[in-house]
Amino acid sequence: MSTTATHRRTLNPPAVAGFAALAIVLPHVPSFFHRLLDGDEAIYGSIAALMNMGGPLYAEGGVDNKPPGIFWVYAATFRVFGTYQMTAIHAVALLAVIATAFLIFLAGRQVGSTRAGVLAAIFYGVVTAAGNPRLLAANTEVFMMLPLTASVLLMLQRRWVWSGLLLAAAGALRQSAAIQVLLLPFALAYLEPRETRLRGPRGGSDSCRPTASSRPGWSRR
Structure with missing residues (x-):
């Protein structure tokens, strides 16, 4: 070793x-x-x-x-x-x-x-x-990035509804947040299994949530 x-x-x-x-x-x-x-x-x-x-x-x-x-x-x-x-x-x-x-x-x-x-x-x-x-x-970009980043994180976890709501919150702080809307169809196609793809925008399932076994630990990385 x-x-x-x-x-x-x-x-x-x-x-x-x-x-x-x-x-x-x-x-x-x-x-x-x-x-x-x-x-x-x-x-x-x-x-x-x-x-x-x-x-x-x-x-x-x-x-x-x-x-x-x-x-x-x-x-x-x-x-x-x-x-x-x-x-x-x-x-x-x-x-x-x-x-x-x-x-x-x-x-x-x-x-x-x-x-x-x-x-x-x-x-x-x-x-x-x-x-x-x-x-x-303390400009719009600083505050926009918080809900926008949360939206991306939830998108990666296939929590589509919450991701969309936070994207809307980011748009209430700065208009340019709307560009992330273009990521949604690509994320849906790439991250969501084909059999559940049409159900994805309605919220996603519990199976998409990260578990302890799927999270890289400090001891391994």
């Missing part, structure tokens, strides 16, 4: 999880030192403040070409933490990035290995903050 094989078997899951968390969080820390990171944040914040004062969205509450989801996120955050509390907005955005990275880990583990999932999650956390300070902004 080789030393490499022994090392892989003794890989410490908490240590790996801690390293991944640091690699994801640290690049986003600078967002807490700047009140506004992008002009879009000012627009979303202004409209959210008007909404919380009773103005209806796309009318007296402000007009913009974005779907309503981003304004709901800002308005809800302002209601809890105070109007124009951008530190809270950036914290919510970071939580969305962390949650998305975790879902990416789950998807990567399902289609590849635990190592693939960890690397994919770290890569997402780093590239969403690297290269341009504006990437740190």
